Amino acid sequence: MDNPITTIADEMMVTDSPIKVTPLAAERVQKTLAEKNLEGYGLRIFVSGGGCGGFQYGMAFEQKSEEGDFVFDSNGIRVYLDSASSMYLEGAVVDYVDSLMGGGFRIENPNATTSCACGQSFSSGGGGGGGCGHH
Numbered sequence: 001m002d003n004p005i006t007t008i009a010d011e012m013m014v015t016d017s018p019i020k021v022t023p024l025a026a027e028r029v030q031k032t033l034a035e036k037n038l039e040g041y042g043l044r045i046f047v048s049g050g051g052c053g054g055f056q057y058g059m060a061f062e063q064k065s066e067e068g069d070f071v072f073d074s075n076g077i078r079v080y081l082d083s084a085s086s087m088y089l090e091g092a093v094v095d096y097v098d099s100l101m102g103g104g105f106r107i108e109n110p111n112a113t114t115s116c117a118c119g120q121s122f123s124s125g126g127g128g129g130g131g132c133g134h135h
Contacts, residue, residue, distance in 0.1 A: 017072040018090045019045060019079060025096040025105060026075035033061065042071075042078025045094065045107075047085040055088065057107050 021029070021043070029043055044062040047055050062080045065071050070081045074094075081089065092109040 017074045017079065018070060018086055019074065019081060020093045021074040021077050021079065022093060022095045023075050025094045026077045028096045029077050042080055044080040045089065046082055047088045059105060
């Protein structure tokens with residue numbers, strides 16, 4: 001039986017990616033990395049406390065993994081995900097949305113019980129804060 005997780009020097013190389021990056025989002029990440037001359041970098045996706053929903057999403061460019069990270073490729077993008085964030089982001093999709101008001105990355109998270117109107121924070125259980133209106 002195949003094991004979907006292989007440990008390599010304190011990082012978890014995952015064959016079934018817990019997060020999907022859409023082709024459009026991958027294209028935008030690749031374009032930004034090229035513009036900033038960040039060859040060899042990938043995208044770190046994480047969850048941190050805060051925001052009007054209790055948790056907020058974060059993304060950053062990253063060149064190497066940290067201990068315990070899940071590392072995988074999605075549509076040609078290297079993605080880094082810490083184990084704590086993976087609990088909240090399993091099955092999430094990172095997309096890029098272009099609109100009249102400007103473009104930006106959006107995370108569609110099936111684990112979020114409520115999302116903030118700003119699209120940057122969420123709640124995954126009972127409580128959750130107020131602030132920018134849940135939908």
